[in-house]
Amino acid sequence: MIPSIHSKLPAVGTTIFTVMSGLAAEHNAVNLGQGFPDYDMDSELVGLVNKAMKDGYNQYVPMQGYLPLREAIAEKVHALYGASIDAGSDITITPGGTYAIYTALTTVLRPGDEVIVFEPAYDSYIPNIEVNGATAIRLPLRYPDYSIDWQMVRNAITDRTRVIMINSPHNPTGAVLRASDLEELRKIVSNTNIFILSDEVYEHLVFDGIPHESVLRYPDLMERSFVCFSFGKVYHCTGWKLGYCISNASLMTEFRKVHQYNCFSVHSPSQVALAGFLSNRESYLGLGTYLQEKRDYFTTLMKQTRFDLLSSHGSYFICGTYNRISDEGDSAFAKRLTIEHKVATIPVSAFYKDATDNKVIRFCFAKKRETLESAVEKLARL
Ligand code: PMP
Ligand code: GLN
Helix, strand or coil, X not given: CCCCCCCXXXXXXXXXXXXXXXHHXXXXXXXXXXXXXXXXXXXXXXXXXXXXXXXXXXXXXXXXCCHHHHHHHHHHHHHHHCCCCCCCCCEEEECCHHHHHHHHHXXXXXXXXXXXXXXXXXXXXXXXXXXXXXXXXXXXXXXXXXXXXXXXXXXXXXXXXXEEEEECCCCCCCXXXXXXXXXXXXXXXXXXXXXXXXXXXXXXXXXXXXXXXXXXHCHHHHCCEEXXXXXXXXXXXXXXXXXXXXXXXXXXXXXXXXXXXXXXXCCHHHHHHHHHHCCCCHHHHCHHHHHHHHHHHHHHHHCCCCCEECCCCECCEEEEXXXXXXXXXXXXXXHHHHHHHCEECEEHHHHCCCCCCCCXXXXXXXXXXXXXXXXXXXXXXX
16 A cells, blocks of 8 residues: 655645746746846855865764854854854854754744744745644735834734744845834843744845844844854855854754754855855955845836836845736736746745735846846836
């Protein structure tokens, strides 16, 4: 008899990023869908990985991650956010930000728990919650600025609320949280048993002079938070799948119990390379300006089209509506755009569990100028 499987995620299909990148490749479309840069990463960092391999750093590092890298991260977050983080007990290197988020949720969630998550939400969040037997309490961000309605959060809290998930800069909308948002969050969670999961993978990609409001700035929040980062986003190497989680010693002890029997340790030579490279502050401090120029260039080019862009203050992304072009649903429109007009984007309904369709699509502008020009030339024909 062949055993039958009862899916733990019956409603989940293939992630939209794989679907749209596959469609883009099949139809030879310019890919402004999945979030990855098409420009080169720093060759010095490539050289350092190469060197680390040649120098023999090819065996396991400790399960927590290569200590000099954790020390470099602790120094960085102290300089940027004034956070006092212990490299020994509070940081774990992970195979990417997504894994860090999954591990943090698995560390704290039990069946029956509730997690407050804002939609549109990065597509891994809700499956990560549900695979742990917990329930996602989905709250809509306010359209069109995608801000959080904190009164709605207050009303959604029950005695089963275990985690509130935040993401700033936000994927897919480019919205960023302000100090006043963090103040609200602090008030709401103080004297509760609620944990915070803060997805800060786009920490350096904040525009228009707005500071990144990291949870790491707030010691009271750090008593209850897991903060997740991605080197892939910082160093233009999304395929490296390397990131880290910062928490406090007692939460991190539990996080590591999950991590050590799932992954154990992460690719050694890249950790050795990054430990050296992280002290080069210019490599990340200039990122916001670099991506802001791309956002602005794309926004200017898009004026030639009948798409209407919403605002984006961070991340790789900007959303847009297409009411002047079509009244199709966003998923059908994004597919037709790829197949017939050779530009791939992401339909924002993919970031809602119930596929809420506000007829918005997401563009990734982390691309070379010529890629953006080629895409807009095609979009201007619609
Ligand atoms: N969170 C968000 C909001 C993201 O956009 C990404 C992008 N990839 C991740 C987490 C995960 O990063 P990684 O590729 O390092 O897993
Ligand atoms: N974070 C990227 C995006 O939002 C994609 C990551 C992935 O493909 N899983 O497009």
